[in-house]
Amino acid sequence: MASSLHLQMFTALLSGSLAFLGALICFITSGVALKDGPFCMFDVSSFNQTQDWKYGYPFQDLHNRNYLYDDSLWNSVCLEPSKAVIWHVSFFSMLLCISLLQILLVVTHFFNSFLGLFCSLCDK
Numbered sequence: 001m002a003s004s005l006h007l008q009m010f011t012a013l014l015s016g017s018l019a020f021l022g023a024l025i026c027f028i029t030s031g032v033a034l035k036d037g038p039f040c041m042f043d044v045s046s047f048n049q050t051q052d053w054k055y056g057y058p059f060q061d062l063h064n065r066n067y068l069y070d071d072s073l074w075n076s077v078c079l080e081p082s083k084a085v086i087w088h089v090s091f092f093s094m095l096l097c098i099s100l101l102q103i104l105l106v107v108t109h110f111f112n113s114f115l116g117l118f119c120s121l122c123d124k
Contacts, residue, residue, distance in 0.1 A: 009117035023106055026099035030092045036060055037067055038088035040078035053079060060088040 037059030042054045058077050059067040067073045067085065074085040 006117065008060045008114055013110065013117065016106050016113060019102065020106045020110065023102040027103065030096040033092045034068065034089065034096065038078060038084045040084040041080040042077050042119060043079065051082060066104040 011028070039055065039057055041053050041055050042058035043053050044054055059073070062073075065073070068089065074089075075083075078084040
């Protein structure tokens with residue numbers, strides 16, 4: 001019976017580790033996506049003095065301004081799709097918060113399983 005309990009605790013630690021890895025990947029991906037900004041069609045005439053539109057990441061070239069804090073850029077830079085910046089910021093902010101919550105829950109689960117494993121060894 002003790003062997004079964006050890007196997008259950010080890011399985012809980014392993015599944016917690018995989019859940020932590022998934023949450024960490026989601027957290028990093030969401031942070032990078034928020035840093036880079038959305039992929040949208042924008043006017044490049046301000047960059048090279050020609051009337052040209054292209055798809056890309058327009059906020060990567062704004063070194064002196066952060067688009068997350070300047071909401072006047074949200075409707076003026078991305079031409080297509082409409083409201084791309086609002087959707088992008090909302091979606092990846094939610095993913096960032098959810099993955100942070102998941103990381104906290106997994107760490108709590110990990111410590112609970114870890115303590116359960118060693119406390120069961122101390123009972124002998």
